[in-house]
Amino acid sequence: MTAIAEQTGTLSMAAALNRALADELRADQRVVVYGEDVGTLGGVFRVTEGLATEFGDRRVFDSPLAEAGIVGTAIGMAMHGLRPVVEMQFDAFAYPAFEQITSHLAKLHNRSRGMITLPVVIRVPFGGGIGGVEHHCDSSEAYWVHTPGLRVVAPGTASDAYWMLRQAIACDDPVIFLEPKRRYWAKEEISPSSSADFDSALIRRAGTDVTLIGYGAMIGTLLEAAEAAAAEGISAEVIDLRTLSPFDDETVAGSVRRTGRAVVVHEASGFAGFGAEVVARLTEQCFHQLQAPIGRVTGFDIPYPPPMLEAHHLPSVDRILDAIDRLQFDDVVALPAGLSASGS
Amino acid sequence: MTAIAEQTGTLSMAAALNRALADELRADQRVVVYGEDVGTLGGVFRVTEGLATEFGDRRVFDSPLAEAGIVGTAIGMAMHGLRPVVEMQFDAFAYPAFEQITSHLAKLHNRSRGMITLPVVIRVPFGGGIGGVEHHCDSSEAYWVHTPGLRVVAPGTASDAYWMLRQAIACDDPVIFLEPKRRYWAKEEISPSSSADFDSALIRRAGTDVTLIGYGAMIGTLLEAAEAAAAEGISAEVIDLRTLSPFDDETVAGSVRRTGRAVVVHEASGFAGFGAEVVARLTEQCFHQLQAPIGRVTGFDIPYPPPMLEAHHLPSVDRILDAIDRLQFDDVVALPAGLSASGS
Amino acid sequence: MTVINDAALLPSPQPRCLIDAEGQFSGQAETMPSDEVLLELHRRMVLGRRFDSQATALTKQGRLAVYPSSRGQEACQVAAVVAMAERDWLFPTYRDSMAMVSRGINPVEVLTLLRGDWHCGYDPYLHRTATQCTPLATNTLHAVGLAHAARLAGEDTVALVMLGDGATSEGDTHEALNIAAVWQAPVVFLVQNNGYAISVPLAKQTRAARLADKGIGYGMPGVLIDGNDAAIVHASVTEAIDRARSGGGPTLIEALTYRIEAHTNADDASRYRTDAEVAEWLARDPIERLQKYLQTQRFLDEVGLVAVRDEAEAKAERLRSAMNADAVTDPADLFAHVYAEPTRALRRQAAFLADELDA
């Protein structure tokens, strides 16, 4: 998989995703792209803009308005050798497809003893921070990561968005591809080759005192927090998970063993969120190097707030800094019962 | 809420649930019970046996075969003041209702600023161990506990099944009521009053060296394990969570602070399973009292196995004992990277 | 199960209509609403459209997060509401603001969801109007459940649920139509077929000659009407409500109409439809045609017309000033009604946020 010349240069994440789709459609005749409004309109976020015109409506097309139908037919198409890339218009609108995803897309390869392979990519614009009304800002990763058979990835940069989407399409496993909505318009340099393989987390900033762990839209926030922490004399290492499932224990645990402290950050509600797994497995793996319990900075355990209140819900640089402060750099004291970074 | 005379005495969990439904139908005219095969047949597990005859087909009835329809109509009925108790025939068959449950049932009370109250109980026979074929043995709790607005409970005994179902029906919040299938036929004493309130975990066996934490069908396994551990000179405390969400931090963290060691057990896959949240929050709350990382004994990260292989998947007394052994009672050594009790 | 006469369940091949695009009467006299009703329909459509254009203007001023205009769909939204009794329940979508205003809900409360200060601005029970539904088709099931519960309670309440042509493709719509028919629930399904689901035209949504053809497959009458004719909308919805109220079960109504504006202010309709097409539909304007009819019939004179327009302006003015005041929000609301009683964890989280805001 090689980048074509124009891919280098700066692109918004939406444009990078569009480029990745175009390059895969060009490189592999088996790729089809469909969903609600992805054809003529080019998607409500314009991620599929121009693709129907360039590749024709047999390969890029609008489907009827039915998410279970979109995923269910993608399964059938994949059984026949196609590599469908389908879009769920917003997180919460993937829920009607939940049964098709969990009972079939995730399991059919195993259930058929490997005879059926389902290289389906489900693109899900995820997370909030764009002033969207209810049901448009969910972070649904926890539902997918608990489902064996699915790969769940979330790029945090435009360059990763480009390369990871191409890797997702080339991958023979079904992939839930989480696109951080609020990064869609941020322009960034697209590197001429992938920053890491599809299974790997990445150290975005090296540090020695604490490891900050996140993915998707949180990467920008984590880097800001690391910058601010540096000003306070704390050297924070920032890890971009990139792949939530499977999980890259080596990179992440490696960092935490060095720093002895960690904070996990995501927008989704804290309770039984993906951060819980990160905390649990890192504690299992790094217990004797940990100087303090791993902190979590997450959304509250509430339905996603309306636009005017969402700022209170989303992890902020300040909350991350507070969480770092609670990691007992000065002296060792126990946390009051049940008070984690988000208070969950 | 008081038990009527006949409730005391021994009953199977299925009979206890049946009794609870009958008592609530009798006590509260607003209660309706419906779902697939719950009327004439009395349910595939006979939990609703005889109810249609006793209470009439306006209050206990068969619905068309449509899970989203069952939950969606229950929401509408609850909006009109009824207290629907609906059945999803098996775990995996609740998935078609996922959108109705997460986007509406869980959120509508909040979205309407409390003006709409949805006292809906969704009964879900959950877990495996009964030799059921695919899709009949899932443990779906992780999907529900991450969804704010839902209560998620799982009785481990017939007596709790009786009392907790009555509490669930009386509760104004939507409740996902997880019934451990393989305990349906186990006969147990029904206590004349509830063993604890609806929000509380329960210490099933007192101990001093390690806390074993579980729910549903695992309670029996945990008690066996505690018995076996005692023979090896280890005093294990057994906690029956009963309510997964909300979580009873006080009882559980209180125990772990005393014992300094804990193992969390569930049938569901380990990765991002509910055990992760239990480990994460207990580590946050008890870090400085913990002598070893909290262990997890869970199902593997695979689709639920076929009947002939399920025994390999399910947490066993031996695995729990091994997990206890790994809690470094003798001397302190780090766990090899990424090797938790289930190897996840 | 009573035997069903199939043929009766099929819609008329051509949409039923009482007042055509030229404002001429065309149909059966007996179903024509009274003059008073027609005047009221006209008045409310004028008010509705002015509300709608005001909301669009507020969006341009950044006062609304998003606004899905229903300009062009006045006849469906207003006439359906006028046909309902107070005790009936309305289940609207994000598209149905005019219907809700017509239902008597304070326009500011109607716009709360779209302004973004909360998910729902009004008391659903006060107006017997469910929260505006965004997950498509999901409200059809809520309507069936509520209607069935009302019937079980011996009430003669009817639920009317609005959905779009696109929403008919969702599984929930199917389950709702089927369950409503099996239970003979008193529900009216009003499909506002405005030809598009965002950018997707009806031809990519269904192969059926008409969406109302789905009725027979559920054993329920399917009715096809001109959705820009307030008179036939009122007449057919009244007929369907009466049938439902008297135990005759649910009805599926397909109203042919058109969304004049883009899907929302965020949408660019020029990407998927032509101005010519829009012009065609502007020529079938629901207000114009009823106005013509009322004027030729001498039910409405210049004075009356001016009165209605003045009322509309006054209301729009009130809405404008009300919306120009900043919305009052309280972060504590975030935790207040997640559960009937806040959990310990939520109390801790509320306290955490309060401290943060005090700091």
Place this chain on the structure above:
Amino acid sequence: MTVINDAALLPSPQPRCLIDAEGQFSGQAETMPSDEVLLELHRRMVLGRRFDSQATALTKQGRLAVYPSSRGQEACQVAAVVAMAERDWLFPTYRDSMAMVSRGINPVEVLTLLRGDWHCGYDPYLHRTATQCTPLATNTLHAVGLAHAARLAGEDTVALVMLGDGATSEGDTHEALNIAAVWQAPVVFLVQNNGYAISVPLAKQTRAARLADKGIGYGMPGVLIDGNDAAIVHASVTEAIDRARSGGGPTLIEALTYRIEAHTNADDASRYRTDAEVAEWLARDPIERLQKYLQTQRFLDEVGLVAVRDEAEAKAERLRSAMNADAVTDPADLFAHVYAEPTRALRRQAAFLADELDA
């Protein structure tokens, strides 16, 4: 979008039939399958029923975890398969064992799912037969997707998906019928309406006079047939497959039949239906009637009949002994094929179990 002649999409009020319960010809000669086909249908139905009774017997001996018998539905399952070309795809449910055996899949492999040694015992590609589907109606969408992909690839493959009357209430069925029609995918939806969904009778499942009435709502032909008449099943499925193959789009076929046994061996049918009802349907036995017809037509004599029965016995005997050998399972299979390449975590977990088993 080509204009559709609605009327043509509605099913006949009475089920189409070629050979009635008395074994008499009743219908239009031109649609009658050839004598060879009829003989083959008879032979395969006899084999199918014998297989089914053998499976039921094996269940009693604890050799199967569960078995959903399809005794009584032989005509639907066998005739549909006979009407399919090898290159076509079959999408069966848990109920369709006879269809799969008739499709040429090794009976032991058909029973793997129900014996419980694995979720699927055969190679779906070898037999162009999808895995047996348990989550109701979900396979209808897989069939549509596969059929559409085949068409995009320029193949003339048709997908035939089987579902029950109960499954028609699920949203997935609606989405599949709708998408198939919009895409004009080469799919045949064969609803085996056996009157019950476990204990729930059709009257509680739909209010429609016939399930085939749903076709028109999708712009697809709905066909109602006597599901115990192998001749009409073969004729109608052939017709639908030919239409699909030639680009005519999908068809919805409702075949009226009956499940003679309980839902599965775990079910007690006496709780929800009468012996009298069962007796009525036994009198419409699909094998008896075709046999009568073939005998009166002198296509089938005693010798031929004995030959078929002997073949059935021999096959049942082979199945019995094959199933009496214990199934070979390998715990390592649990971790293989969760992903195309086992993840590190799964390799650790596989090693963990292997150690445990060695210990």
